Every structure is written in C-alpha cells, then in structure tokens.
Amino acid sequence: MTHDGPQWTTPFPEDGRTDAGQAPAGAAPSTGSEAAPAGTGSAAEPDVAVVGAGPAGLAAATVLAEHGADVLVVDEQLRPGGQIYRQPPASFTERGGPAGTAIPAGRRLLSAAADAPVRWWPGTVAWGVFGAGAGLDDFAAADAPPGRLRLATHGPAGTRLVHPRLLLLTAGAYDLPVPFPGWTLPGVLTAGGVQVFVKAQRLVPGRRFVLAGAHPLVLVVAAQLIAAGAEVAEVALAVRRPGVAAAWRALPAVAGNTGKLAEGARALGTLRRARVPVRFGTMVTAALPGADGTLGAVRLADLAADDTPVPGTEREVGADVLALGYGFVPSTELARQAGCATRYDAAGGGWVIEHDRWQRASLPGVYVAGEVTGVAGAEQATAEGRLAGLGALVELGRVRPPTADRLARPVRRELRRRRRLAGLLADTFAPPDAALAAVRTDDTVLCRCEEVTVGAVRAALRGHPHLRTANAVKLVTRAGMGMCQGRSCQPGLCALVAAETGQEVAAVGSYTARPPVKPIPLTALSDPG
Template sequence: MPTSKSEPGAGRAGVYDLAVIGAGPAGLAAADSAAALGLRVALLDAGSRPGGQYYRHPAPELGAARPEKLHHGWAAFARLRARLAASPLVDHLPGHHVWAAEAGVPGDERRPWRLHATRGPGAGDRATVLARAALLATGAYERHLPFPGWTLPGVVTAGGAQAMLKSSLVLPGRRIVVAGSGPLLLAAASSLVAAGAEVPAIVEAASYLGYARGLPVLAGNPGKLAEGAAHGARLLRHGVRLRRSSAVVEAHGTDRVTAVTVARLDARWKPVPGSERRIACDAVAIGHGLVPQIELAAELGAETVTGPDGAVALKVDARQRTSVPGLWAAGETCGVGGADLALAEGVLAARAVAGRPDGGREVAVRRRRRAFAALMAAAHAPGPDWTGWVTDDTDVCRCEEVPAREIREAVAELGAGDARTVKLLTRAGMGWCQGRMCGPAVACLSGGGGAAGRPDSRPLSCPVPLAQLAEPVRSVEQPGPGPD
C-alpha cells in the first residue's frame, strides 16, 4: 500500500514501499509512476547515472552540446529524469549493483524484501535495502555467437559500439563493418555513419522474409516502421550496402582487425561454400540480438518462458506479476521489445503494486509492442547450423580461454549433454562475465538446443568481494523522511 503523506511510518521503519532494480526505461517509468501514486521508492542501479543502456549519455565533463542527437526518444527520458529528481518520494541509489534478493512475505511487515548490493570493492561498500515489494527492470545483455578472430582488438558488439559513441563520443574505428542479426544493426549503423564513420556493409544473417508473415502486426506498429524507414534512409544517403542472409565467418589481423570474411548463409545459417568475400575494415560491430537479464529472479525460482529466438524471459501475468509473490517485472526482463514497451510495462507494474487499475493506453501499447517483439524474435532467430563457422581453435569462452575443441570433446568423448555439465568439465562460463558472453554459444555447442539457454540458478548474480560477503549486515539504507 502507498505511504500517506501524513504517515511517515515507512521512513521510521526503514522499509520502502517499492524497490525498483534498474534505472533504464522500465525502471524509470515504474519509479515515476509509483511515486505519483504516493509510494516511497528506492531506485537501485549499477550505473552512476540514470538511463540504463538505452538512455546512456555522455558525462557532463565531455561538454556534449546536443546529446539528444545520439538518441531516439530522448524527450521521454528527459521528462522522467526531471520528475524523479524533483520527487521527495524517490531515492535514486546509483552505483548499487544488486547481487542477491531475499524474498519478502506480502502483508507481513516483519518480513520485507531484502536486496543486497555492492557499491564498490571495499569491505564497507555493502548495502542492504528493505522494501515491501520489488520490481525487476534489469534489462538485457547482448547475445554473442563466436567466430574465428572475434577476440581481436577492434571487434566489439553492436551495442558496445553505440555505448562508446553515446557515453564517450568516440568511435571503435573509422571503417566499421556492422554484422549479426536483428534491428539493432540498423540503429547502430545509422548512429555510426551519422557520427562520421564509414560503414562498407551491414551483414544481416536473416533474410527478412519472416516479417512477411506478420503484416497485420507491422500495420499495428506504424511507429516502428517509421523508425526503421528513418534508419534506412540515412544509410542509403551514405551508400551503405545491406547484405542479407550473410554472416561474418572470420576476422583477420594480428594486433587489430584489418578485414573480415563474409559468406552467404542457407536457411539454416550454414555458410555456402564458394560464397566468401573479403571486406577491409578496422573495426567490426557485431550482435545477434539481446538476452533478458533475469539472474536475480532465476535464483528465486521464478517461472520463465522461452521466446521464438530461444531467449529465456520471466513469465508475468497481465499485471506484470512474476510467479514469486511480491515480485514484479517490466521491460526486457519479460522479453526484448524496445523502449516504448519497457516504458508502458513500467507504468503498468507500478499501478499494480499500488493497487490501481491498469491504464488503457499502456495496455494497448503493450499488446502491440509484444506482438511486434515476437515477430521480430522469430524473424531473427539464429539458425541451428551457425556453429558450422566455429573452428575447433576458436575461443568460445573468452574469460577462461576455452576453445570450441574442448567443448566438443566434452560432448562427444565425456558424455556431456547440457551446458552446465560442459561448464563443469571445461570451465566455460566460470569467468568474470559468468557466462553472459559465452552462455548462448556453449548451450548450442552442447547440443542442448536453443540460442540462449536458461540462466543458472546461483546465489550471487554478479562478482562480490569476499570481504563484503564476510561482513555482517549492520546497516540498512533507509528512506529519507517523506513529504510533510
């Protein structure tokens, strides 16, 4: 229940009405709506500034005159940021990376949610936030499909190239091949050419024919079509060539990438012999879609669903509730669908937590955008034979330097039948990134099917200094006094 302005009891008890984890589009919209309905909100985020990956923006010291030129939908972010900064009911807690969540008991004031976060490397950098309800808006991370040479300097993810541009105002190179699959490629290439880069080709593994099966869905999302048309027009003006049903199957270079080999793909994403072409470049921005980041909920046993592209997302009901009592989710954690969808779901989740009816506009946006997201995922789902371009010497797990040969041997000779067993036998996925980079590839090479694989259930969702784990929980970050 929302805390009344005349009842500062939540502040005395040290318990927020709602803790929102993640300050991207979904988290910002949820915190803003919850505060507007009278709830005391803690907005926890690993980043130092609000916005998440989508609204990533340059640091003030860089002096960017017009940061909005690097973004789509910047006005919505600016409004949310201003309202949240002015709200006495929202405590923005930047630099708080939540590594564990202890579920509370709805209705029992003595057993709230306990969210444990690390704020840095020191022993005293542990924080615990208490709340009556929790909302997961942790977004997604990029799916990586390895290929020979993908560890060369100059090979970055498509999202990483955009992040470099948005946050640091730098380019990963001057002549950049954009490759992989999914609509993020068009957005990334459009941003890069607008910033002065040369993009000799966009190499798209899908054929785009999958969209033909969803004409009614496309008609119901004119905004998405207009956005795609705007990117396409910019790319045409810069002479960028789109190579469909093709993939980068090898990157060349010694100290840095100097060229890539591009091959045509058949319907199962198997490279067509004799179709190889070499393209000179000094950088590659590659991505194969996004994977929902749901580790915190997976550890709590929340139910999941598998999308058309094999990515695993949280299962939520019509009010954004997960199967765990007291836990809501919004945005990419429920399936990747873009910022507009995340904003709408953040509002719907906040209204549900506050016990208010859904807003008709947000329900309509969710319905249209979820349909478009499903169509998009099916159109760009990785084909089963993409592993054909992965040579035995290709490092699949970069952190632990595990080549494909060891993974294939674990399956063929040691009897491993799933990604978890492969990890135990080879250490693939045991490095610093905890399988976020290699997880989808290991799952496919293990023969487990799917392009993502279900996240492991683990008590820590991110690396935590041992000193913080050994430290007793003495202090709890409490909400400040509510408005008079």
C-alpha cells in the same frame, strides 16, 4: 528524483534541473537526504526497491512515487535511462548526439522520473537477493526485518542491504554474444557496445567499421556512426531482405507501430546517402588479425537457402572494428538467483522470467518488468513497468483494485499493440542458428573467461555421454565459472550442447545463477552494512 549521498552524480543537470525532484501534489517534497520523501520506509526499508533505471524501472518508479509509495531505484550506471535512453556523464557540456534525451519518449520518461520523489542510488550494483529460500539464505539475516527479502547492493558507499516490502527487477537485456573464429580479437565488439561509446562517451571507437548480425540495431548503430563522422565499410545482415509477401503479412503488426519502422527507414536512408553497402543474406564467417594482432579484416560469405555459408563466396573487408548485433539476451541472473520461475522463449531472447498479469513473479513480493520478461523493445518495457507499478500499489494498499484495473486498461491495449510488432521483428530478424553453428570450429573460444573452446566441450560430451544439461557441462569443463558468471557463454554453450546431443535448447536448461551475480570486491561480502 533525489540521490542519497553527496558523492554521487546529479541525475539531470543538462536539463537544467537540480537533484531535488519536485514532489507531485499531495506528496512531501523530496529532500535529497536519506530521509524518505514519501511513504514510511527508511533508506534501507523502502516500500519498493527497483533494480534498473531503464524504461521499465523509470516508468514503474514514477507511477509508484506519484501515488505516494517510497521508492528506491538502484542502477549500476551513473545516470538513469537504461540502454536506449542512455545519457552521457553529467559533466559533458557538448549537446546533441544520440543521447537518451534526444528521443521524445526518453525525454518524457526521464523528466517524469526526475519530477517524482524517487530516491536514486546510481553506480550501485545489485548482486544478490536473500531471504527467499534460495542458496546462502542466512547471508546478513541478523538485522533483517522478518518476512522481508534482502537485496544486497554495492556502490560508492560500499555494501548496503535493502529490505524492501516489494522488489521490482527491471534489469533489461544485453547483446547476444556469438562465438565464431576470431570473435575474441581486440576490435571485435558488440553493436550495443559501440553504441555505448557513441551515446555515452561521444567517442567513435575506431576508424573503419564493419557492422554485421541479424538485428535491426546494426542499421541504427551504423547510421549513428556515420552521423558521428566514422567510416562504415559495409553492413552485412544474415537475414533475407523482406519481400512483398512478407511485407503484406506484416501489415497487421505494423498498424499503430509505424514509429519503430520509420526509425529503421531513417537509418537505411542515412546509409544510402553515405553510399554504405547494406547486404542482406550475408554473414561473418571469421574475424582476421592484422599485423599488430588486433582486428585487420572481416571475412564475409553469402548465405545459402538452408542458412549455411555458400562455398566460394567468401571475401575479406578491411576494418579495425567489427560491431556485431545478433539480438539480445534477457538479464535474468538476479531474478533466477532469487528463485523466480523461468520459461524458455526463443523469440524473447531465451530464458525469461514468468509473471502474471500484474507482472508478479512466482516468488512472493517480487515483480518483473521490461526485457527480463522477454526482449520486446522499449515501449513494451515502459508499459510493463507501469503495470508492475500499479500491481505493487494494490499490494501496498495504496490503490484499490478497481482503480488499478481502470488505469491499467490503456496500458494493456498498448502492450497488445507492441507485442504484435515485437513478434514480427523476432520472426524477421531471428539469429541464423544454422549458419552460426556452421562457422564454429573446434578452436573457437566459447567461454572467454575460463578459455574453454568448442572442441573442449565437444570432447567432454564425447567422454561423458550422460552430460545433457548446461549445468552438467559447466561442472566438467568450467565454462561459465568465470567473472561474467556465464552471461557471455551461456547462449552459445546451450546451442552447442543442444546440437551435439540432439535436444531442444530449452531442454539443456541454464546455468544456476549464484550470488554475487555481478563482480564485486571481496570486502563487499565481509562487511554487509
């Protein structure tokens, strides 16, 4: 893997590699310059532009480059790895800790990508796709090669347009934000956010932690905090402890997937040895401020059989950080803005991008892989990335369809195996929607960018009974119009609108995604390079 431009960080120095990746047999050696290491594209006209250097993007880029395609990978992070294989800055000298390279699968992926002639634009956000007939379609159209999509990026070199022959979107997922009383207090974080501090910055962002939610990630993060020397007061899971009957039903999904379960068991073992109480059937009902206005305590309650808090069971636990893990939301904004078709998949985290068996989205020239197609874990993301790479190689004419079919066969087998486990985990650790609805009050902030409360949305729905969709409520209340473009409030708002109007969440739809899908400076729009 090489990087274009001297001002950016070297991808893998702690592994002893340079930024000039070794080319595989038959491919031209990479140069580390703007010149393409293989294929015929220029810096801005690669065969394939990949957005996201997580498991899906790395797996796809490696397959593509190994077959001679010119691949450019763009990621807003400074180092590749995505969420699970996240790495600390290259300048950190301390070894160990829960970095991406500590996980064997991560080490293999990162190392294979580093050895492949893949070009890499780190610290670069992809903020719009143009040329597909969606809104603002004439943006920077003047110099674009006809028939190609235009990917707008912004990074250390300013705004750069990429005109790839094919575009692969592997933007991953983010923590599901859950509104409840006190969730905007300083000290209330997501479990994934806390993990980023520990993994990437070697920093424990607090003294006394409570971890709560419904996803097994809270167990993993709690164990990582213990290993980093933090005090964990309690882990509260708003799901039932799986019983013998559930374990029996789970057996077919567990077969061939024991690694993930072992990870959970190891985390539980770490917590038990540290004498951390892990309570199932328990949820957070409020985050309470301390004397200085930051988080001082967490209010927890037992869950009744109907998934609502049991009155009289509430208790307070002192903490300066509450880390919440209720699951993940696919990062579909760029694919939706481009115009790719979506479908609602509750088990997959909400709105996901439709695709065919080669990961082709509905929009010609666009592929999708990993958690944008549904939250299902790093192994599934890796397998989908490989399939997308093979599909793109066929479309580029670099691999014949029978060869792609043969290479894809073991990948498809792996996908089937991983999907069984993903389905089981989604069922067992689903966010407790009834409980979350029960603790929301009118004062609870829903859209933190525009400071729109639950009460304001309820009032809008009462005042305008014809409002039934997320977009309509957005227009009336401004929820979703802020910096985060609705990434934070959309799941909560859709659940609220569905509950108040008696519809399924899917019927409420999603916010229309508009460029820029992520915050960029205004100059990025006036000076497209």
